[in-house]
Amino acid sequence: MTTLNKIYAKDFGILPNTSQDMTNLFAKMFAVYPSHAHFVLEKGTYHFSSDQAIQADYYFSNTDQENPRHLSILIKDMDNIILDGAGSTFIYAGQTTPIAIDHSSNVTVKDITIDWDIPLSAEGEVVASCKEYVDMYIDPKMYPHSIKDNLLCFQGENWESSNTTLYNPFVEFDHVTKKLAYRTGDFFNSSKHEQLENGTIRFHGNFNPIPTVGNFGVLRHNKRLHPGLFLNQSDHLSLHNIIIHNTGGLGILTQFCDTIHYKGIRFEPNHSKGRRVISGHDDGLHCSNNRGSITVENCWFYGLMDDPINVHGTSVRITKVVDSHTLKGIFVHHQAYGFDCWSEVGHEISFIENLSMASYGTNKTKDFKLLSPTEFEITFEDVIPEGIKSGDALENLTNSPSLLCRNNYFGSCRARGVLVSTPRHVIIENNVFDSAGSGILIAGDANEWYESGACTDVIIRNNHFNECVSSMYQFCEGIISICPEIPQPVLDKPFHRNIRITNNTFTAFDYSVLYALSVDSLEFSNNKIIRSYMYEPYGNRHHMINLDYCQNVRIENNALLGDVLGQDIHTKGMNSGDNQENVMPISSTGALQTL
């Protein structure tokens, strides 16, 4: 057990409940105690403006690229640190990342609430609507805004949104259920806005569906620029009891880190300020290219504008086979590049055939260097596998973490609940999912998002899935959706393997409880599926379990309560070399079904 020195922030002039900008004071305190320090704050409110924020170049993963970034509190090159907010609230002004940890080790941040006086996303209420227009009331004090060139712009401290960044501009929440409105998804489209005399904003367009009067929702106007917390190339990090009311990008972005423990993280609208929905601009916990273990427990997610949890690597595209040991390649996704640490020497790299997504084999990195922010050259210890060609992909197996995700609540957020793509051990247990899209998405692709990788060991157990998939988002083919992007799936080359879904409860208003593509060794057993009538079924799939190109599937002993839709298993391409479709019943009394 390392002994830490207790450092009282007040001794550095960091006093609560003043209007002073605390940014520089924190930097000074950290400069004095870069190691073995337990920083303790007086409980209260502290202010941070982007004016004083540290400016530095960072390639934030899965974030719009724009350098330099602003960082308000930066824990860099430090070790054995606890930052204890003692229940304090940090109020930010402007475009900035509230707290960043970079190249540090053994850091705990805890008991802090993060908010903005002027949030970086806005919230409105529908006061009138029809096919041609939607009128919304947007509080002008909380969300200052104006019309410029027929387009709604929001203004904050040192920033102004422009129409080009008003994307998914209205994510609609039902005023009765407080959940994402049924079948709304990402359909709101308006490029002409008007200030009406009654103070509301009229969005002109051609609306289908028509937003419901009384409903409210998030106006997501800014670019995805600054995560709430940014954790980079560090190890053994703990984030405990952190409440996030707002972000300018991903909630907590963790990249190229080793071993992270999130506990008691809450993404929560600030109800005390009258905010009903908005808690964050994008994902909650976005974990990209990490290793070691990731633990997420006792967290609470609601009102996020993208997946509460997304754990993945970044796969990259091969553009040229230079020689028997060397390849050139590029980062493809426009929000994920510039990673000079994508591979270190000795990392194990997998070679992926991009059409079948099958692996050619693995090899170890001898050298990796960026040629530009988007281009790199990689040299391997051994001869690269035969057949590798431009268009194929690489995946870093060393930079892949295990995931333990337990005892969390996934309230209604835009998109899915947990998105996970990692070859290491994954346990998702004892969670409650109220997700608007799929509760769990296991994806993986090397063709569009380039979020790797194939799963090899996943357990999903003892979770409760409540009325999920009330709106359709990408890849949400079932309450649990195993949906890698494989242009040409082949039965004999399964992408994922060893996925066990047991002892879960699903309340389902629609047919598709499980969709699985290209899995070897899939178990769906001892689950309970309960018919719900909360929404009308609307999905394209009309079977309870949908299996495409899977093998070694075990579906047994599932209990169906009530008039569960489908009560059957649809298969496609389950015999080698064919694309034949079949349907078979599943017994409502829980009989054995082995394929």
Next chain:
Amino acid sequence: MTTLNKIYAKDFGILPNTSQDMTNLFAKMFAVYPSHAHFVLEKGTYHFSSDQAIQADYYFSNTDQENPRHLSILIKDMDNIILDGAGSTFIYAGQTTPIAIDHSSNVTVKDITIDWDIPLSAEGEVVASCKEYVDMYIDPKMYPHSIKDNLLCFQGENWESSNTTLYNPFVEFDHVTKKLAYRTGDFFNSSKHEQLENGTIRFHGNFNPIPTVGNFGVLRHNKRLHPGLFLNQSDHLSLHNIIIHNTGGLGILTQFCDTIHYKGIRFEPNHSKGRRVISGHDDGLHCSNNRGSITVENCWFYGLMDDPINVHGTSVRITKVVDSHTLKGIFVHHQAYGFDCWSEVGHEISFIENLSMASYGTNKTKDFKLLSPTEFEITFEDVIPEGIKSGDALENLTNSPSLLCRNNYFGSCRARGVLVSTPRHVIIENNVFDSAGSGILIAGDANEWYESGACTDVIIRNNHFNECVSSMYQFCEGIISICPEIPQPVLDKPFHRNIRITNNTFTAFDYSVLYALSVDSLEFSNNKIIRSYMYEPYGNRHHMINLDYCQNVRIENNALLGDVLGQDIHTKGMNSGDNQENVMPISSTGALQTL
């Protein structure tokens, strides 16, 4: 294993899909094979009219009294019987009990759907509403009705409802959530009805709350006369895969029976006929004065107008101490009397002091006889305890069952989820509760409902409670409410004991998760409480855990996710002899709390 003779109903002219009344044919078939018979039907639709129904006097427990009763299929004095509907639908006409089992042994009824063409309750939709009136559309074909003397009357086969029986006349369901509308409860009150020209019915009154336009609900017009199934003084009964779309009273009334197994019972609106809410007039499984074991599993409840499950005995009031061994008494509740089998010789009877609800002790019955349907005389083997007086109560401990309630779904119904009052072993596990009132109510009283008795051994574990107590019904003081009616509770004389609530998950929008009155040895541990924002909190209790006059309470290791309301424990009268109130915090990180 008993060998049964396979009897094909078609050989008795019981053919499907005719308009013929099957009542007499069933009676004839049973007369030929009263024992060791496995009756098999051809799958199809069968009709039963109350015209041919057997008429007999029965005192149905917790049902409006009116003799003779009508019984369509009566399995009486039979043993070792299986009635296998093979998935058939039984359509009834008029006021009748579809299936009754009386004085029989080893009977299984399975794979039958029960419905009426003209249901015995109606359903309507609110098309206009204000404080002064509510206009509803009621389908005149499905629910024939007219106005007589300014009052709405419904007409069916051989019956007409009258205004005097229009009680709780509109149980309102939200058209968005399909659940009982928030904070509606039993407030609808109208005694003047008018047929408007547009075909709707106008209910005049003084409405608060005002029903929401678009909402729909049940018009509960008839008296509680005929349960869906009636099980009386029989043993070893199994009901499997029975779907009930409608009843004229309790769903399945089981009284004075020994060992019952309910599996795959569904109370479900007949959506194929456009019915959205109505599935039954009152409780689902009402179990009164049984013994042995009661098992309820894989059942699905929705749209009932009272508790899905109610397991209790009937306590009776002492009116006179005749001599040292003999008492006179009465059945108090107007729906529960006439039980000449209330006690058999040798039954163990407990003597209850009616103000403290404490037991004076027990004694065995030597003789029990009715003096009238509501009066009885009982003689005991030993001298009755000192202090017994008129006004005190008796409870039959022999007529009390164990309960295993697992893997069920309690959808939105008027009132609570499971109501249980029995001194035997109770396990409630792996259920999902979407109840409008408390998920679980443990009551017991000898002052109003006379539903005994005290619990001594209850385990509530691994259940999911979803947004319960959205409307206030009697005794619903928390998501789990332990709420016996004790006029003068005394700490040293606890009514219930040994209640363990562990490993459950609660999504809670209001404060009160647990209320407990007069419990000795109460455990609330390893539960997860998740803050929900689905509804505004409205309850009178502003603490998470509320304990009145309890002792030996263990509250530990509960996890709170999100901004759970209260996060505290309120106690009252927890030191002997005082009524003092105290509040203490509960740690959100799951610390130990021992009182």
